[in-house]
Amino acid sequence: MRKVASTLIHRGLSALYARLVPHVPEAMAGRVRMEQVQSILRMTPVMMGANIVIAVLVGAAGLASPHTIVLTVWAALVISYALLGLRGWFAARRRKGGKSTVSQHGVNRVVLQAGLLGCLWAILPILTMPREQGFAGAMPMLVACVIAGMIGCGGFALLTLPAAAIAYSTPMALGALWVLATSGDPVLYALGGLLIFCHLVVSVSCLAHAKIFADRLVAAEELEKQKQVVSLLLSDFEEGASDWLWEVDAAGALTYVSDRMAAAAGVDKAGLIGQPMSELCGAAETPTGPVAALSALFAEQKAFRDVTVSIAVGPDGETRQTHWWSLSAKPVHDLNGVFTGFRGVGADITQAREDQARISRLAHYDVLTQLPNRLSFLQALSKAWTDHGKPRSKGGTGAGCAVLCLDLDHFKGVNDSLGHPIGDDLLIQASARLRDRVDDLVGDDGLVSRLGGDEFAVVVAPSPGHAALGELARAIVSDLSLPYAVRGHHVLIGASVGIAVAPFDADDPDGLLKNADLALYRAKGDGRGAYRFFETAMDIWAQERRALELDLRDALAKDELKLFFQPLIGSGEHEVTGFEALLRWQHPTRGLVAPADFIECAEQWGLIGAIGEWVLFEACRTAATWPSHLSVAVNLSPNQFATGDLVSQVRKALKVSGLAPERLELEITEGLLLHDSAKTLKQLAALKVLGVKIAMDDFGTGYSSLAYLWRFPFDKIKIDRSFVAEMQDNTAIADILRTVALLGQTLNLKVTAEGVETPAQARLLADMRCDTFQGFLYGRPMPVGDIPSFLLSNMAQQMRRGDEGHEGEEAAVAG
Ligand code: C2E
Ligand code: CA
Ligand code: CA
Numbered sequence: 001m002r003k004v005a006s007t008l009i010h011r012g013l014s015a016l017y018a019r020l021v022p023h024v025p026e027a028m029a030g031r032v033r034m035e036q037v038q039s040i041l042r043m044t045p046v047m048m049g050a051n052i053v054i055a056v057l058v059g060a061a062g063l064a065s066p067h068t069i070v071l072t073v074w075a076a077l078v079i080s081y082a083l084l085g086l087r088g089w090f091a092a093r094r095r096k097g098g099k100s101t102v103s104q105h106g107v108n109r110v111v112l113q114a115g116l117l118g119c120l121w122a123i124l125p126i127l128t129m130p131r132e133q134g135f136a137g138a139m140p141m142l143v144a145c146v147i148a149g150m151i152g153c154g155g156f157a158l159l160t161l162p163a164a165a166i167a168y169s170t171p172m173a174l175g176a177l178w179v180l181a182t183s184g185d186p187v188l189y190a191l192g193g194l195l196i197f198c199h200l201v202v203s204v205s206c207l208a209h210a211k212i213f214a215d216r217l218v219a220a221e222e223l224e225k226q227k228q229v230v231s232l233l234l235s236d237f238e239e240g241a242s243d244w245l246w247e248v249d250a251a252g253a254l255t256y257v258s259d260r261m262a263a264a265a266g267v268d269k270a271g272l273i274g275q276p277m278s279e280l281c282g283a284a285e286t287p288t289g290p291v292a293a294l295s296a297l298f299a300e301q302k303a304f305r306d307v308t309v310s311i312a313v314g315p316d317g318e319t320r321q322t323h324w325w326s327l328s329a330k331p332v333h334d335l336n337g338v339f340t341g342f343r344g345v346g347a348d349i350t351q352a353r354e355d356q357a358r359i360s361r362l363a364h365y366d367v368l369t370q371l372p373n374r375l376s377f378l379q380a381l382s383k384a385w386t387d388h389g390k391p392r393s394k395g396g397t398g399a400g401c402a403v404l405c406l407d408l409d410h411f412k413g414v415n416d417s418l419g420h421p422i423g424d425d426l427l428i429q430a431s432a433r434l435r436d437r438v439d440d441l442v443g444d445d446g447l448v449s450r451l452g453g454d455e456f457a458v459v460v461a462p463s464p465g466h467a468a469l470g471e472l473a474r475a476i477v478s479d480l481s482l483p484y485a486v487r488g489h490h491v492l493i494g495a496s497v498g499i500a501v502a503p504f505d506a507d508d509p510d511g512l513l514k515n516a517d518l519a520l521y522r523a524k525g526d527g528r529g530a531y532r533f534f535e536t537a538m539d540i541w542a543q544e545r546r547a548l549e550l551d552l553r554d555a556l557a558k559d560e561l562k563l564f565f566q567p568l569i570g571s572g573e574h575e576v577t578g579f580e581a582l583l584r585w586q587h588p589t590r591g592l593v594a595p596a597d598f599i600e601c602a603e604q605w606g607l608i609g610a611i612g613e614w615v616l617f618e619a620c621r622t623a624a625t626w627p628s629h630l631s632v633a634v635n636l637s638p639n640q641f642a643t644g645d646l647v648s649q650v651r652k653a654l655k656v657s658g659l660a661p662e663r664l665e666l667e668i669t670e671g672l673l674l675h676d677s678a679k680t681l682k683q684l685a686a687l688k689v690l691g692v693k694i695a696m697d698d699f700g701t702g703y704s705s706l707a708y709l710w711r712f713p714f715d716k717i718k719i720d721r722s723f724v725a726e727m728q729d730n731t732a733i734a735d736i737l738r739t740v741a742l743l744g745q746t747l748n749l750k751v752t753a754e755g756v757e758t759p760a761q762a763r764l765l766a767d768m769r770c771d772t773f774q775g776f777l778y779g780r781p782m783p784v785g786d787i788p789s790f791l792l793s794n795m796a797q798q799m800r801r802g803d804e805g806h807e808g809e810e811a812a813v814a815g
Contacts, residue, residue, distance in 0.1 A: 019211070020204070020211055022211040022214035022215055023215075024218060031101055032214050033101065036102075036107070036160040036161045036210070037106065039159075039213075040158055040164065041089060044088075047153070047154070048085045048089070051082040051085075054150065055074075055082070058071065058146060059074070059076075061142060067128055070127045071127065078120050078121070107161065111163045111167045112167070114154070114164035115167035115171065118168040118169060121150055121175070124143055125147065125176045126175055126178070128143050128179075147172050148198050150172055151169040151172055152198070154202075158206070159210065162206040165202065165206040166203050173195055173196070173199040244258040244345065245258045245344070245345055246258065246346055248341045249340065250339055251276070252294075252295055252342075253276050254273055254274065254275055254277055254280075255273065257269050257272045264325070265311065265313060277298075281309035281325065282310040282311060283310050284296075284297065286304065294327075303329065307327050307328070308325070308327075308349065310325075311323050323348055324350045325347065325348055327345075328345055328346075368427060368428065368450075369427055369450050371435065371448055371450045372448070372449040374452060377447070381459050381513065384460075385401060385502060387401075388400055388463070389401040389509065401502050402459075402463045402499060403458070403502075403512050403516040404469070404476070404499050405499075405519070405520040406434075406458070407455050407456070407496055408430060408493050408494070410493050410494065411423070411427075412454070413639070413642065417642060417672075417680055418491070422491070425487060430495075433479045433480055434479070435448045437472070442464060442472060445464070446459065446460045457513070458472075460472070463501055463502075476531075477495050477497055477531055481493070481529060494528055496524045497520060497532075498517060498519030498522065498523050498532055499531060499533045500516035500518075500519060500533075505534045518539060519538060521545070525541075548601065549601060549605055555585055560587060561611065561614060561615075562783065563784065564582045564784075565581055565781060565783075565784060566779060567774070567779040568631075571765065571772060573798065574778075574798060575798055576790075578623075578632055578633060579630065579632055579633070580633040580774065581635070582595065582635070583611070584781075606639075608640065609639065609640060615634060616649055619634045619664075620659045621656070628660070631665050632663060633665040633667055635667045636666050641679070644679070646687075647686045647690070650664070650666070651690060661691030661692045665692070666694055667696075668695070670696070681712065684712055695714065695715060695718055696718065697718050699717040699719050700736070700740070709747060717740070719740060719754060721754040721775070723737055724737075724754060724756060728760065737765075741768045741770055742769075744771075751772070752770065752771065753765045753772070754775065756773045756774065756777045757776050761777070
């Protein structure tokens with residue numbers, strides 16, 4: 001029980017303490033004390049004036065009492081003290097301005113002075129203690145009233161410093177109480193009670209008021225500090241940050257513009273104030289999409305964030321530039337809640353916007369050709385599929401969409417031999433041709449993109465139909481196959497195209513692309529420079545090709561490659577002058593595979609290097625066993641020049657086999673010289689230095705065979721068999737062949753005619769003065785084991801011919 005009571009008391013006192021004692025932070029105590037003392041100082045003249053007046057009145061009242069002398073002395077004391085106080089006040093006023101704080105010692109002095117004054121007044125009741133009856137009633141009453149009044153006045157004047165108020169009033173109250181308590185008069189007892197009550201009320205209200213006073217001071221100080229911080233931050237923000245502040249009124253006209261904003265707008269501040277913000281800014285765009293204008297946002301009277309607006313910066317005329325600002329603002333309301341405008345921040349985001357646009361462009365466009373890239377292609381394909389590709393049963397339009405995959409033929413060769421800068425220029429030119437053609441034939445329905453390397457794709461939606469797609473593909477192939485002039489080089493490449501059409505050819509966009517790719521693969525497999533529509537059977541064909549690739553990779557290791565040899569016959573005596581080595585693949589299940597069926601694949605799959613090296617060594621090794629007047633011709637693929645170690649391979653093959661260099665003839669095609677880089681010509685020259693012969697194969701099938709004859713000192717040209725096959729029916733071709741043979745003589749080149757199949761062809765070619773023949777008429781390509789018997793029979797025939805003279809030439813030729 002007692003414990004409960006003590007806790008209750010404790011709690012009560014704590015609550016009272018919290019209510020009455022102000023919490024002043026140490027740092028502020030000096031300032032608070034200063035304010036307290038100042039407010040007392042302000043009241044000092046009144047307070048001292050009151051003391052003097054009341055002391056004079058009491059002194060005067062005392063004239064009629066038996067205490068005249070004592071009271072006069074007392075009044076003189078009080079008045080002197082009050083005058084001293086006034087003097088202090090004057091001195092303090094003169095000193096005013098220097099200090100902003102007061103120490104605890106200073107406060108203590110004030111309390112002491114108040115206490116002393118209180119003590120002076122406390123003496124008054126004691127001095128006027130009733131000595132005789134009769135007067136006793138009036139004087140104490142007067143004194144009690146005076147004391148009560150003085151307590152009230154003191155409390156009022158010393159309100160802000162309760163310690164001083166209490167020090168002042170307590171001695172007076174005690175003095176008066178003592179007199180009243182000792183009077184023996186019940187009325188005066190009651191007066192004493194009243195005095196106690198009065199003293200308590202004054203003390204408590206002093207304490208309470210002082211607390212409010214101190215708390216207010218602390219709060220005001222805190223507010224001032226915050227204000228300083230905010231204004232510091234604001235000025236820092238306006239100076240340092242890239243953002244700026246602005247304000248508009250309810251009509252949207254600018255009422256505040258920071259320096260930075262004026263600078264960003266390229267106009268001076270005064271010119272902006274009063275101008276409607278939405279007139280300054282053009283098209284607006286919120287993060288969620290475009291809005292009509294800034295004024296529309298203002299009209300909503302709602303806060304907005306990160307609204308992008310365009311603005312014309314700078315003076316009127318050509319130098320005016322469009323900038324982009326990002327604005328965020330909140331509506332402002334007055335104390336009555338009436339909307340008064342907007343206050344917000346802004347920033348110039350032109351650079352960021354441009355960077356973003358650049359990044360977005362990089363993400364969607366190919367840097368080299370400026371065509372949309374794979375990502376854009378896939379997006380376009382997916383849209384085309386959704387809009388047109390789906391079958392009607394699944395909600396599509398039924399129009400269909402198509403994908404054309406295309407790939408440049410022989411591009412890798414150009415890149416490898418002429419170098420990447422030329423390869424890049426070639427890609428740029430090819431891209432432009434492709435885009436122009438697609439624009440021309442399907443316009444906005446077609447999107448051309450570069451998937452990477454020399455691979456391109458076109459999405460066409462809606463599909464213009466099978467025939468139009470075929471026409472587009474044909475036109476693309478023919479455009480891309482026209483000669484290119486790249487940095488002084490004359491370059492020829494081709495293109496192959498594969499086409500797949502939705503919804504027939506696939507169930508989804510990925511399938512459509514895959515099948516267009518398959519059709520492309522087929523187009524390339526069928527000899528390039530062609531286009532193919534996807535067919536279901538292509539899948540099987542592609543699988544077979546892949547199986548072939550796997551097998552070919554093992555062919556060398558499994559010793560499945562063989563060389564066949566086809567004789568070359570001198571046109572005069574019909575003697576064998578040598579053999580051309582022709583590659584065969586003895587496949588365990590496919591049988592004997594012809595080079596036409598795998599050489600191109602070997603080139604594509606990067607296997608030709610190793611295969612070609614094997615052919616070179618094998619051909620030299622075989623030829624070394626033949627009579628020394630017989631030569632051997634070896635076909636070279638352009639890729640063998642690209643690797644760069646061809647010359648050393650040839651040197652090594654000659655050394656290992658012991659074959660005399662002049663017995664080796666290397667056949668190259670125009671394809672190699674198309675990309676006549678310094679590198680290729682250097683290798684050819686180095687081969688010539690070794691002593692081997694160089695022949696131009698398939699002469700006449702390319703674009704500028706003749707031109708190449710001047711570029712490099714060939715030893716031989718081999719007229720392509722297509723000319724030989726046609727020369728009898730086509731006199732123009734016969735004329736060309738005659739000219740070529742003549743050219744050979746002039747340039748001191750040997751001329752070989754390929755594909756001689758009939759004695760009539762042989763006769764005609766002999767008349768044209770070709771040096772050598774090669775063809776089924778004389779001998780098909782044969783395995784190495786058949787060579788000795790072939791040579792024997794050739795020798796026998798020659799001898800017979802020698803015997804028979806020159807008659808019956810046809811009968812003498814081996815069939
Ligand atoms: P090519 O260099 O023009 O070889 C001549 C081709 O014509 C050979 O076909 C040969 O069998 C064929 N031929 C010869 N005489 C006649 C004829 O009277 N009538 C007809 N219709 N054809 C005749 P093959 O052996 O199938 O070779 C085809 C092509 O494969 C060759 O054309 C050559 O470009 C390439 N090739 C062959 N072996 C190699 C090789 O070891 N390396 C490289 N890179 N290519 C090779
Ligand atoms: Ca050849
Ligand atoms: Ca040939």
